Amino acid sequence: MEIKRERVGTGGAGSSGSDAAGGVPLVDPRALRVNKHDSKELLRGGELLGATAPASMDGDELERYVHERVLTTTVEKAVAWGRSNSFFPLAFGLACCAMEQFQTAGPRMDIGRFGFEAFRASPRQADLIILAGRVSIKMAPIIRRLYDQMLEPKWAISMGACCSSMGVFNNYALVPADKFMPIDVHVPGCPPRPEGLMHGILKLRKMVQDDPDAGWRERYDARGTEEILRDEQVGPGA
Amino acid sequence: MPDATGLELLAKELRESEDVGARAILGTLHFRGRATLEVAPDNIRAVLASLRERGYTSMMSVHGVDYYPHEPRLGVHYELLDMSSVDRMTVVLRVSTDEPVLDSVTPDGEDGRGWPTADHQEREIYDMFGVVFRGHPDLRRILMPEDYEGHPQRRDFPVGGEPVIFTHNEGESHGVTR
Secondary structure: OOOOOOOEOOOOHHHOHHHHHHOOOOEOHHHHHHHHHHHHHHHHOOOOOOOOOHHHOOOHHHHHHHHHHOOOOOHHHHHHHHHHOOOOEEOOOOOOHHHHHHHHHOOOOOHHHHOOOOOEOOHHHOOEEEEEOOOEOOOHHHHHHHHHHOOOOOEEEEEOHHHHHOHHHOOOOEOOHHHOOOOOEEEOOOOOOHHHHHHHHHHHHHHHHHOOOOOHHHHOOOOOOOOOOOOOOOOOOO | OOOHHHHHHHHHHHHHOOOOOOOOEEEEEEEOOEEEEEEOHHHHHHHHHHHHHOOOOEEEEEEEEEOOOOOOOEEEEEEEEEOOOOEEEEEEEEEOOOOOEEEOOOOOEOOEOOOOOHHHHHHHHHHHHOOEEEOOOOOOOOOOOOOOOOOOOOOOOOOOOOOOOOOOOHHHOOOOOO
16 A cells, blocks of 8 residues: 655645646545544444555555554653643742743744643642742742652753842742742743743753753652642541 | 921921920921921831821831941832822831831821731731831731741842752752652
C-alpha cells in the first residue's frame, strides 16, 4: 500500500492552487468523514464504508495496516506526555512579575493553547508554582509551606530576577528562592515578558516529557512533604 | 505652610506658653517652603498637643531618619496638617543610638488625646531604626520577621544580600540539605 501525504483542500472549484502548481490531487473532505465512520465501526465490529476496509484483509496486508495506524509507547512516556500538557499552575503572585503572569494567561498570549490555563486557587489542586516576584524572608516559610502542600508530581518556576538572584533588591529583606525550595526552571528578566514565561513553561514541559532527574527534590529534602491527614487522625464522621 | 515669619511667631508662642516651655523648642528651620520645628524629645507630646490646639489636627505620617555620622544620630519626623487652612508643619526630634527612647504619641495620655496614625508608623520606626517608643500599646516589629536581629535601615547596618546560587556553588546554600 502506498501512503501519500496530501493537503486537505476545501474542495471548491476556485481553490485548486496546489493542484495546478504541484500536480498533487486534493483530498476529498468527504473521505475524512468516511475514515472517521470506519474507525468507529472497527471498534464496534460493524460495517465499513471505506475502500481500504481491513475486514477483507488478512496476513501481511492486515499487519501492515495495523502498523501504519497504531502508535506504541511506554506508560511512563504516555503519562509524562499527559502531565506535561496539563499543568495546573497555582494562582499566586508576589510582585510586579505577577502582572506579566496574568498576561500570559490572558487572550493575547493565551497559555490555554498549551493546556496550562487552569490556575488553581489551592496548592492542593496545583502542580506548578510560579514564583512571580520578590520573596522576602518573612514570606519564604509561607512559600515553602505552599510548595510542601502541593501533591506530587510538582514543579516550580522562579520567574524574574528577584526570586532567582534578588535583582535590584539584593539587600537584607529578600532571599533567593533557591535557598529554601527546589526550582525547576529559572526565567530571567525584570520582569520577563509573557513570551519569556511561556518559554520557561514550555522548557518545563520538555523537562517533564524527558524526565531528567536532576536530583533537585532530594537535595532540597522536598520529597514526601505533603501535609496529609492519616486515617487515624481523621475522626469518625469526618 | 506658615512662612518664615509665621514659623518664628509660632515658635515664640510655644516657648512662652505654659504647657510647652522655652526649653522644649530647640530651633526652627524654614527650607524650600517647608516649616520645621525642632523640639526636645522629652516634650514631644506637649508640643504636638499644643500644635493640635493651634489647628494642626491631623497627623499625616511619622518618619525615622538616621543622620549618621552626625550626633545624635536618629531622628523622628512628625508631619502635621491643618486641614482647614491646608497648612503643613514638620516637627523633628533627635535621639542618640545609646538611648533611643522617647514617649509614644499613639495612646491617649494625661496631656490629652493621642494620635492613632502614629501606631503603625512608630512600630515601623522601631523595626527599621530601633527607636523605642515608651508607652506604645503594641510595640513590636511590623515588617521584618519577629526573630530578626538588628534594625536594617540604620546606616551602619550592612546592606546584606545573598550570593547568587548556581549549580557550581549550590552546596553553599542553606536550602540544600544533602
